[in-house]
Amino acid sequence: MSKFPFAFLDEQSKKEIRRAVLKGVAIPGYQVPFASREIPIGRGWGTGGLQITLALVGQNDVLKVIDQGSDESVNAENIKKLVQKTTGIETTIHTSEATLIQSRHRIPEVPLRSDQIMILQVPEPEPLRHVERSEFKTKQMHAEKEYSGAYLLLFEQIMRYGQTSEGADYPVYVHNRYVMNPSPIPRFDNPKIHQSDALVLFGAGREKKIYAVPPYTNVESLAFDDYPFEVEAFEGKACKATGLTNVFLDEFTDEETGETYYLCNDTSYMQEYLEQKRGI
Amino acid sequence: MIFHSTQLAFREVLEALSFPGKINLVDECPYDMSPLISQTGLVCMTLLDSEVTFHVSDDNNEITKTLHAYTGSHTIEASKADFIILPLSSSMGVILNKLEQANIGDLVRPHKSATIIFEVESLQSGFKYDLKGPGIKGTNFLKCTVQPEILKKRNEINKEYPLGIDMIFIDLQGNVVGLPRTTQLTEVI
Numbered sequence: 001m002s003k004f005p006f007a008f009l010d011e012q013s014k015k016e017i018r019r020a021v022l023k024g025v026a027i028p029g030y031q032v033p034f035a036s037r038e039i040p041i042g043r044g045w046g047t048g049g050l051q052i053t054l055a056l057v058g059q060n061d062v063l064k065v066i067d068q069g070s071d072e073s074v075n076a077e078n079i080k081k082l083v084q085k086t087t088g089i090e091t092t093i094h095t096s097e098a099t100l101i102q103s104r105h106r107i108p109e110v111p112l113r114s115d116q117i118m119i120l121q122v123p124e125p126e127p128l129r130h131v132e133r134s135e136f137k138t139k140q141m142h143a144e145k146e147y148s149g150a151y152l153l154l155f156e157q158i159m160r161y162g163q164t165s166e167g168a169d170y171p172v173y174v175h176n177r178y179v180m181n182p183s184p185i186p187r188f189d190n191p192k193i194h195q196s197d198a199l200v201l202f203g204a205g206r207e208k209k210i211y212a213v214p215p216y217t218n219v220e221s222l223a224f225d226d227y228p229f230e231v232e233a234f235e236g237k238a239c240k241a242t243g244l245t246n247v248f249l250d251e252f253t254d255e256e257t258g259e260t261y262y263l264c265n266d267t268s269y270m271q272e273y274l275e276q277k278r279g280i
Numbered sequence: 281m282i283f284h285s286t287q288l289a290f291r292e293v294l295e296a297l298s299f300p301g302k303i304n305l306v307d308e309c310p311y312d313m314s315p316l317i318s319q320t321g322l323v324c325m326t327l328l329d330s331e332v333t334f335h336v337s338d339d340n341n342e343i344t345k346t347l348h349a350y351t352g353s354h355t356i357e358a359s360k361a362d363f364i365i366l367p368l369s370s371s372m373g374v375i376l377n378k379l380e381q382a383n384i385g386d387l388v389r390p391h392k393s394a395t396i397i398f399e400v401e402s403l404q405s406g407f408k409y410d411l412k413g414p415g416i417k418g419t420n421f422l423k424c425t426v427q428p429e430i431l432k433k434r435n436e437i438n439k440e441y442p443l444g445i446d447m448i449f450i451d452l453q454g455n456v457v458g459l460p461r462t463t464q465l466t467e468v469i
Contacts, residue, residue, distance in 0.1 A: 008285070216416055
């Protein structure tokens with residue numbers, strides 16, 4: 001028998017996280033502070049997401065963990081193993097089989113269902129941090145719905161580059177009240193949080209914050225009337241392995257020929273697609 | 281083992297608050313929590329500990345003692361409590377009074393507001409309410425024995441979003457429905 005409690009954390013730590021999750025759901029986009037326990041991975045390596053996963057997970061859950069689209073990266077594997085070894089639950093790479101999906105930097109290509117919960121790891125939960133260094137003051141700004149700073153950042157990018165240069169972690173307005181960092185997912189994934197069928201939870205372990213976007217909640221990416229929000233464009237590009245064009249693509253360089261090619265970033269989706277095509 | 285029971289209860293409550301109006305079923309508590317509904321006892325054991333405070337609406341100290349014994353949580357006056365528990369026996373006057381006193385948080389810390397754990401006879405029959413807001417695709421409805429006057433009071437308390445109270449209803453069958461502050465509720469006449 002494992003000498004650790006079920007799902008590693010002690011029950012009191014879980015209670016505290018669970019209470020924060022419930023308040024997060026009740027106030028969409030608002031950052032609920034929590035104690036953030038020590039766990040056996042370094043802060044900044046997904047501890048916030050992991051603590052939510054550990055507080056949620058039960059014997060009947062099936063867990064999927066992804067790291068930038070990959071189920072097989074060291075970080076994803078280690079998180080999956082820690083949960084698996086302390087709970088005995090099943091893990092999967094298939095999005096549709098999972099009940100809990102913990103992720104760093106991506107929301108899967110396969111649409112989520114209302115019986116699934118998406119848990120995103122967050123390095124920096126505060127969308128106003130580049131504008132204001134003081135946590136005390138940013139909390140006040142959220143209280144007063146004072147978000148001109150968030151727009152100013154985008155405005156400066158447009159003045160300098162003719163477009164917004166925020167790639168990942170593009171800020172969103174949640175339920176028309178709080179501006180929120182959606183974690184470093186590409187802009188491509190922002191629309192997936194809007195009116196999502198699944199609950200989306202966000203955990204920032206180092207910054208000790210938990211927040212949530214309930215299902216069927218309005219989530220709008222910040223934009224200006226004359227500079228509307230745009231997702232990454234992959235015009236004329238397709239995944240080399242599958243030929244898919246409606247997915248988020250990674251750019252690769254063939255080391256021998258120097259040729260540039262693209263592959264699906266969501267590797268499990270790519271694998272499922274190829275297996276289906278081959279009739280496996 | 282109790283931690284498996286509380287984990288399951290938490291997920292039911294989480295789903296209830298994520299999809300307001302959706303009826304979820306909580307298991308019975310392995311311990312005797314009477315005169316509370318057994319499932320209310322389990323939900324309290326899931327959420328309460330010595331870091332938070334609670335208030336039970338009636339004068340019956342028995343419930344307060346039981347909850348303190350099982351959770352280590354301390355009782356406090358309604359206006360300061362993190363959790364307000366309204367047992368089935370609470371009269372309309374008491375309920376309105378406690379809701380009025382409940383902490384709605386402040387603009388910097390709206391999460392410091394009270395969560396109301398509200399025992400009702402039925403969450404499947406009675407008055408009909410329309411629900412709208414986050415967690416609801418279009419509209420949903422709630423049929424329950426909670427008097428319109430009480431939910432009118434709840435609407436009044438929650439009018440200054442993000443301030444407000446969040447409610448967890450539990451009925452005699454162990455059904456659970458969540459009503460976060462974001463849900464817009466209107467009575468269907």
